[in-house]
Amino acid sequence: MTTEIAVRVEDKLFQNRYLVDVGQAHIKVRPHTTPSPALLALLKACPAHCYELNSNGQVEIAADGCVECGTCRVIAAPGGDIEWSYPRGGYGVLFKFG
Amino acid sequence: MIEERFDAIVVGAGMAGNAAAFTLANRGLKVLQIERGEYAGSKNVQGAILYADMLEKMIPNFREDAPLERHLVEQRFWMMDERAHTGLHYRSDDFNEERPNRYTIIRAQFDRWFSSKVQEAGAIVLCETTVKELIKDAYGRVIGVLTDRDGGEVHADVVVLAEGVNGLLGTKADLREIPKPENVALAVKEMHFLPRETIESRFNLKGDEGTVIEAAGTISRGMAGMGFIYANKESISVGIGCLVSDFQKTGETPYDLLERFKRHPSVAPLLEGSEVKEYAGHLIPEGGYNAVPKLYGDGWVVVGDAAQLNNFVHREGSNLAMTSGRLAAEAIFQVKSRKDPMTAQNLSLYKAMLDNSFVMKDLKKYKDMPGLLHIQSQNFFLTYPQLVSKAMQNFVRVDGTPKVEKEKVTLKSFVAARSWAGLFGDAIKFARAWR
Numbered sequence: 001m002t003t004e005i006a007v008r009v010e011d012k013l014f015q016n017r018y019l020v021d022v023g024q025a026h027i028k029v030r031p032h033t034t035p036s037p038a039l040l041a042l043l044k045a046c047p048a049h050c051y052e053l054n055s056n057g058q059v060e061i062a063a064d065g066c067v068e069c070g071t072c073r074v075i076a077a078p079g080g081d082i083e084w085s086y087p088r089g090g091y092g093v094l095f096k097f098g
Numbered sequence: 099m100i101e102e103r104f105d106a107i108v109v110g111a112g113m114a115g116n117a118a119a120f121t122l123a124n125r126g127l128k129v130l131q132i133e134r135g136e137y138a139g140s141k142n143v144q145g146a147i148l149y150a151d152m153l154e155k156m157i158p159n160f161r162e163d164a165p166l167e168r169h170l171v172e173q174r175f176w177m178m179d180e181r182a183h184t185g186l187h188y189r190s191d192d193f194n195e196e197r198p199n200r201y202t203i204i205r206a207q208f209d210r211w212f213s214s215k216v217q218e219a220g221a222i223v224l225c226e227t228t229v230k231e232l233i234k235d236a237y238g239r240v241i242g243v244l245t246d247r248d249g250g251e252v253h254a255d256v257v258v259l260a261e262g263v264n265g266l267l268g269t270k271a272d273l274r275e276i277p278k279p280e281n282v283a284l285a286v287k288e289m290h291f292l293p294r295e296t297i298e299s300r301f302n303l304k305g306d307e308g309t310v311i312e313a314a315g316t317i318s319r320g321m322a323g324m325g326f327i328y329a330n331k332e333s334i335s336v337g338i339g340c341l342v343s344d345f346q347k348t349g350e351t352p353y354d355l356l357e358r359f360k361r362h363p364s365v366a367p368l369l370e371g372s373e374v375k376e377y378a379g380h381l382i383p384e385g386g387y388n389a390v391p392k393l394y395g396d397g398w399v400v401v402g403d404a405a406q407l408n409n410f411v412h413r414e415g416s417n418l419a420m421t422s423g424r425l426a427a428e429a430i431f432q433v434k435s436r437k438d439p440m441t442a443q444n445l446s447l448y449k450a451m452l453d454n455s456f457v458m459k460d461l462k463k464y465k466d467m468p469g470l471l472h473i474q475s476q477n478f479f480l481t482y483p484q485l486v487s488k489a490m491q492n493f494v495r496v497d498g499t500p501k502v503e504k505e506k507v508t509l510k511s512f513v514a515a516r517s518w519a520g521l522f523g524d525a526i527k528f529a530r531a532w533r
Contacts, residue, residue, distance in 0.1 A: 067378055086134055098139055
């Protein structure tokens with residue numbers, strides 16, 4: 001099992017139910033020029049692959065597919081790299097099974 | 099929003115919150131429960147196994163209408179390497195009893211049912227409402243919550259924080275810290291649907307019998323973690339979780355890990371042909387006894403995952419959550435009955451009750467286990483599983499080698515990998531942490 005496995009997280013998230021609060025991102029990345037190690041860790045650790053590097057090498061978030069686990073909060077909120085709040089009541093991921 | 103004042107506000111409608119709200123309302127207190135999801139359960143994620151005893155203490159006849167999947171008659175532990183698993187398998191017809199001990203459940207459905215019982219008991223349940231912060235008075239006592247509804251302040255004598263592992267309110271109000279990456283695991287899980295008969299034949303089950311498989315080894319790629327496979331009626335919950343600090347260190351991705359686990363030759367045939375209907379991610383408290391924060395203060399108590407109450411050795415969490423919610427409610431009821439104020443001193447009764455229960459006793463028993471397994475994860479999750487697998491293959495493969503020589507090979511492989519001192523050290527440390 002040393003072969004690389006290509007998984008598209010987008011395909012997985014497609015099965016989920018979301019109510020997106022348009023224009024109200026519940027997670028914000030602090031503006032930066034060079035990302036901290038904590039921020040860079042989120043590129044891999046986020047289970048919904050919400051974090052990506054932009055063309056300037058900065059970490060950006062698109063939180064629409066967020067499953068609200070809090071992994072990024074645990075890694076990057078204490079250092080102030082991200083700001084984490086809950087989506088407005090009723091919005092965000094809505095688990096059918098959980 | 100709501101003008102009136104409540105005896106208690108419960109934040110969150112998971113296992114802990116529902117147990118607290120149910121017990122408080124059942125004791126006649128005026129309770130408001132606030133849940134940010136569309137309905138109770140829509141934000142909650144678990145494997146999931148329900149432990150009957152803790153629910154029976156509140157709702158003795160729950161089996162009549164609760165949405166239960168399968169009662170467990172069997173437990174399998176798998177120690178895995180890349181192509182094999184060495185299993186320990188316990189199955190007993192004793193578990194086909196009138197009042198089974200453990201069930202698989204689907205949380206979104208179960209929590210919705212539990213919430214209906216909370217409402218029948220008389221609590222007001224307000225969904226689609228996010229609590230933004232705790233309201234404190236000039237003395238720092240918690241006196242209510244601020245929600246995201248219009249005019250969203252609500253006041254109560256006590257606030258029960260059942261906000262889950264990722265609870266923001268308590269940390270915002272400096273009642274506890276954000277969990278450390280080494281004290282929480284990230285688990286990802288998929289729901290695989292198959293016809294009931296297919297599940298029953300693949301897992302060797304009859305009727306509503308169920309089984310769970312818990313797996314550790316090279317599947318976590320040297321990280322401290324475990325995989326799981328739970329048989330529901332018409333679906334299989336399959337997932338894997340590892341410490342967040344390990345994900346951080348290794349750069350492994352959770353979805354690759356899950357994919358590898360699903361493709362393992364021991365797992366793939368169980369899932370073949372299934373339809374995946376959901377992908378979830380969730381944190382699990384893993385810090386044990388030493389990571390439990392302060393549990394009460396002036397006007398507040400914290401219960402369940404928010405308080406890190408999880409026994410990771412036995413994979414028990416929802417029952418600790420339920421019990422802590424119920425005990426917090428009993429403590430509040432007692433303080434209230436004496437007409438005493440909800441001060442930290444009076445609410446310390448909750449901590450005393452919890453200390454006296456299996457919750458804290460079990461956590462205390464394994465207080466050194468997180469340190470051992472998490473710091474030496476390479477040995478326990480990679481080296482030993484590989485050694486055991488090699489040893490098992492050597493034991494069962496018949497190839498003309500005399501048994502004495504086979505045993506020598508196995509022994510040598512253990513000593514080469516861990517040295518005599520390492521082997522003895524690991525055994526002693528493990529025994530100590532278990533004691």
